[in-house]
Amino acid sequence: MMSAKKILLLAGDYVEDYEIMVPFQALTMVGHIVHAVCPQKKQGDIVRTAIHDFEGDQTYSEKVGHNFTLNATFADIKASDYDALLIPGGRAPEYLRLNPDIITIVKHFAETNKPIAAVCHGAQILTAAGVVSGKSCSAYPAVAPEINNTGGCWVDIAVTDAYVDGNLVTAPAWPAHPQWLAKFLELLGTKITL
Incomplete structure (x- = not known):
């Protein structure tokens, strides 16, 4: 029998819809406890999501998503209480990385x-937390310069693939969910039998 892991999910307004909804639901479905939090918000508050799609333009398009209800209060969490960290994309990371508490949380998971x-x-x-130095990872291609300029090595993989380096599993975008979540479950020690 698998023991449930406690996973901390960092959210913010205009987080990518699929990148918060799908992992939250899938990880909960297999028995893990996922606490979705956002700075300056509490349990029961919402974050707005945005849907990013790949429609043949030079970059992704953005559409209005859903309201996602947070199930924990950011001010109450302690990183040491959690077994793993999940960071979805969208526009939220560009401002969440400016929050010193977010940086401290990410450093805790990297250092432990x-x-x-x-x-x-x-x-x-x-990259803002300085935890990719010496690591190889994937991300949306527009983030590649940040990864490379902070001592990491951006890995150019298909949008449907995921990449693992030690304790870090990354992917370019939501089409990689089957691979990204499967590799994350492996890191968590989750066994699914059919």
């Missing part, structure tokens, strides 16, 4: 070698 899953622009938080 706990599993960290980041997708798309979520890597912006990793």
Whole structure:
């Protein structure tokens, strides 16, 4: 029997819809406890989401998403209480990385070698925390310069693939969910039998 892991999910307004909804639901479905939090918000508050799509333009398009209800209060959490960290993408990472408490949380997971899953622009938080130095990881291609300029090595993989380096599993965008979540479950020690 698998023991449930406690996973901390960092959210903010205009987080990418699929990149928060799908992991939250999938990880909960297999028995893990996922606490979705946002600075300056509490349990029961919402974050707005945005849907990013790949429609043949030079960059992704953005559409209005859903309201996602947070199930924990940011001010009450302690990183040491959690087994793993999940960072979705969207526009939220560009301002969440400016929050010193977010940086402290990410550093805790990196320094204690706990599993960290980041997708798309979520890597912006990793680079701001200085935890990609010496690591190879993927992200949305527009984040590649940040990864490379902070001592990491951006890995150019298909949008449907995920990449693992030690405790870090990353992917370019939500089309990689099957691979990204499967690799994250492996890092968590989750066994699913059919």
